Amino acid sequence: MAVNTLDVLCCKITIGDADPANPMAIQDPVVLTEVQEIEIVETYKKLTGTARVILPKGTVYQSTIIGNATLEGNDASRITTEVMEDGVIIEKRSSQAAVGKDTFHTGQRINIKLGYNGILKNMFDGYVTAYNSDSLFELRCENMAYKLKLKQAPKFETPLSTKVNDVLGDKYNLLKDTGFEIHSETRRFDINIGKVKITDNFTVADVLNDWSKYRVYCFLKYDENSPDAMPRIAVGRPYSSSKAQPSFPGSDNTMPYRICFNYHVAESNLKVLKVDPKFLAVTAKALGTDEKFFEVTVRLNPDYDAGKAGSKEFQTINATQISKKTHKVTGNTTASGAATKTKVDLSTYTVVPYMSPNMRIDSDKLVEEAIEYFKNYNLNGITGSVTIFGDFGLPSAVQVELIDDLNPSKNGVYIVEEVKTIFGTKGYRQVVKLPYKVK
Incomplete structure (x- = not known):
């Protein structure tokens, strides 16, 4: 008779001082292997991911004391020696102690491993940014992009034809002395970011976050060739920005994670969308030649007659000129139809956003781009999220293949937009947010 195995949850949380010479190293670490709850949230739409760690009072941690440090209040369970490169012999004492109000402090490095x-x-790799030691010990953390919030961006101005690789690479040196590099798969995308002007006191993180308004998203991603090294800056566009590039660095040259509903899924909040093309509209946004945003919306023309000369298949509606602070209708010629102040009510339509990858x-x-996107839009996709067990340990911006034998309309390949990882007394789960189907 077959015996079902029991999967035991395991975690290893390492916290200590940051090493100025090696951001990934943790000095004088304490190690925790018990926890009440961990929540990690990362998405390709935000440079900075977050983590929250909750520990009950009395949680025991392990630490290593080097040399003749005092062991008062600690349980010295093991003494070892180690020969350093210069021939000096040091003494190491492994000890255990309960977490106290002075165990942690902001600015410490933290690493979280689950399985x-x-x-x-x-x-997760990052830094402790807040610490609450009231009824429970709670650590709030940010990923390694925290370092970019502390680095002043150099002041420079670029021409209109500037590429992302120019700004992040040697030409403008935005990442100089940050410890970060461009992800190896990002360079080949060669995304045009347009004119970049840094004349004020911005951090490197401010600059990278600002690109999201063009739907050019910067996020951290480990290089598969060296997973233990510093995460790198990956840059990509979502599926809604370019039908020719529905993927992110490293997500299109590997097999998707296969998620079987009868095995991997704990809960499903997915909705199957069957969109009538007669009630579909695409709202397209771009940066005009006057360096202001504008948008137009296209939909099918209800009076279209293919056999009638001059009959147009699509209508253009709700053209607007967009300032940085508000959306307002103006008569600017960069958006034809913008002078029409009466807007079409699209509350009964499925409105799909599109961001042009072309500047000016x-x-x-x-x-033209909006109509092309309309014609290629996948009308039968799904939206929502699915909660899976922690078998895969998924990051964001990867491809997953859903396999549901009972509801095959869900089957297909999707790009993961956001992952919320929950680990603790209630188990190990990942809430995976999916955009529309891409394959």
Whole structure:
């Protein structure tokens, strides 16, 4: 008779001082292997991911004391020696103690590994940014992008044809002395970011976060060739920005994670969308030649007659000129139709956003792109989230293949937009947010 195995939750939380010479190293670490709850949230739409660690009072941690440090209040369980490179012999004492109000402090490095049955996967690297020691010990953390919030960006101005690789690479040196590099797969995308002007007191994180308004998203991603090294800056566009590039660095040259509903899924909050193309609209946004945002919306023309000369298949509606602070209708010629102040009510339509990957274009070109995107839009996709067990330890911006034998309409390949990892007394789960189907 077959015996079902029991999967035992395991975690390893390492916290200590940051090493100025090696950001990934943790000095004088304490190690925790018990926890009440961990929550990690990361998405490709935000540079900075977060983690929250909750520990009950009395949680025991392990630490290593070097040399003749005092052991008062600690349980010295093992003494070892180690020969350093210069021939000096040092004494190490492994000890245990209960977490106290002075155990942690802000600015410390933290690493979180999670898994089952002693097989752990690296899930988070970052810094402690807040610490609450009231009824429970709670650590609030940010990922390694925290370092970029502390680095002043160099002041420079670029021409209109600037590429992302120019800004992050040797040409403008935005990442100089940050410890970060461009992800190896990002360079080949060669994304045009347009004119970049840094004349004020911005941090490197401010600059990278600002690109999200163009739907150019910067996020941290480990290089598969060296997973234990510093995470790198990955840059990509979502599926809603370019039908020719529905993927992110490293996500299109590997097999998708296969998620079987009858095995991996704990809970599903997915909704299957069957969109009538007669009630579909695409709202396209771009940066015009006057360096202001504008948008146009296209939908099918209800009076379209293919056999009638001059009949147009699509209508252009709700053209607007957009300032940085508000959306307002103006008569600017960069958005034809913007002078019409009466807006079409699209509350009964499925409105799909589109961000042009081309900078400094006119409204005619944007309408062409929106129509092309409309024609290629996947009308039968799904939205929502699915909660899976911690078997995969998924990051964001990877491809997953859903396999549901009972509801095959869900089957297909999707890009993971956001992952919320929950670990603790209620188990190990990942809430995976999915955009529309891409394959």
